[in-house]
Amino acid sequence: MSGGGLADGTDGTVRGAEGGAAGGGAAGGDAAAGGAARGAGGGPPTTASGPGRVLVAVYALFALAASARAGFQLILNWHEAPLAYGLSALAAVVYIVATVAFARGSRGLATAAVSVELIGVLVVGAYSLADPAAFPRATVWSGFGQGYGYVPLVLPLLGLAWLRRTRPHP
Structure with a gap:
């Protein structure tokens, strides 16, 4: 059944846009039977339902903003601050992965992306702040997301809380 679950998870990602909560591939071997019905049958909501939709929208906005910023910085100003601009590109990739993972209900990937995001924003x-000379230009995560109203610091905490709230119960 787990082999079928992986195949169903792959098919679910293709059908995800039309079926709402799709994919359950990361939820386990019984994804085909219960992945899409979860939330509708009295279970916890899916990662992309209810407040999860707002979370997906915010992640999508950050994915777009960070991608545009990183693309511009990498193309035109790479030589000025390669570490900062490389980290902006990493942040963009993390936001894109988190957006897709939340939207498609891929809990494992969402957890990994949001965890990388939290570690990144804390470390960067x-x-x-400890060595401002290493960051002559700001990144999305520098100063704990100060340039973005500290949303990059709060967003992974909200993402992890939502993943916990929507986790399937045995």
């Missing part, structure tokens, strides 16, 4: 935030 602390490092950028």
Whole structure:
């Protein structure tokens, strides 16, 4: 059944846009039977339902903003601050992965992306304050997301809380 679950998870990602909560591939071997019905049958909501939709929208906005910023910085100003601009590109990738993972209900991938995001914002935030010379230009995560109203610091905490709230119960 777990082999079928992986195949169903792959199919679910293709059908995800039309079926709402799709994919359950990361939820386990019984994803085909219960992945899409979860939330509708009295279980916890899916990662992309209810407040999860707002979370997906905020992650999508940050994915777009960080991607645009990183692309511009990497193309035009790489030589000015390669560490900062490389970290902006990493943040963009993390936001894209988190957006897709939340939208498709891929809990494992969402957990990994949000965890990387939290570690990144904490490490880069602390490092950028401890050694400002290493960051001659700001990144999304420098100063714990100060340039973005500290949303990059709060967002992974909200993401982890939502993943915990929507986790399947045995």
